[in-house]
Amino acid sequence: MKQLPIVWQRFVSREGLTCPRCNSTYQEIQKAVDKLKAALRPLNIEPVLEIKEIDENVFNTTPSESNRIWIGGRPMEAWLGGNIGNSPCCSVCGDSACRTVEVAGATFEKIPEALITKAALIAAAELPKVRSDLT
Numbered sequence: 001m002k003q004l005p006i007v008w009q010r011f012v013s014r015e016g017l018t019c020p021r022c023n024s025t026y027q028e029i030q031k032a033v034d035k036l037k038a039a040l041r042p043l044n045i046e047p048v049l050e051i052k053e054i055d056e057n058v059f060n061t062t063p064s065e066s067n068r069i070w071i072g073g074r075p076m077e078a079w080l081g082g083n084i085g086n087s088p089c090c091s092v093c094g095d096s097a098c099r100t101v102e103v104a105g106a107t108f109e110k111i112p113e114a115l116i117t118k119a120a121l122i123a124a125a126e127l128p129k130v131r132s133d134l135t
Helices: 020-043 056-061 076-080 113-126
Strands: 002-011 045-054 068-071 083-088 097-103 106-108
Touching: 002 020, 002 056, 002 113, 020 045, 020 113, 068 076, 068 113, 076 097, 076 113
Parallel strands: 002 045
Antiparallel strands: 002 068, 083 097, 097 106
C-alpha cells in the first residue's frame, strides 16, 4: 500500500501543556485521517499521521512552527493555494503571535478537518500511479 505522510507539529510546554488552538486542530486532524483512511483505501493509499512536538526554545524563536501540517512532504497550505499568517494566542503560548492559515479569503486558527482532508486528497492524486495487478 502506498503511504501518504501527514506530519503535524505543535508546541508543548515543559509542563506538557499545549494551547486550545492546537488541541482543537488535533481533534480535527484525527477526524480527517479517519475519513481519509476510508476514502483512500480503495486506491491502495494509506494516510500515515506523525505527530511532532516542538519545545519552548524552538517556539520562542519561531512560533509559526507550531500547529503546522505537512502532507506528502509539502505544507498543507501549498496544496490549497493558501498562505500563513498569525494572531495572538493564549496563556500557554504567552504573548506569541501563533500560526494561522488563510485559504480562499478565510483565516483559520484551528485547522478544520475539511481543509486537511481537501489538501490530502489533492496530494493523494499527485502520488505516482501504482499498478496493484503487479503484486
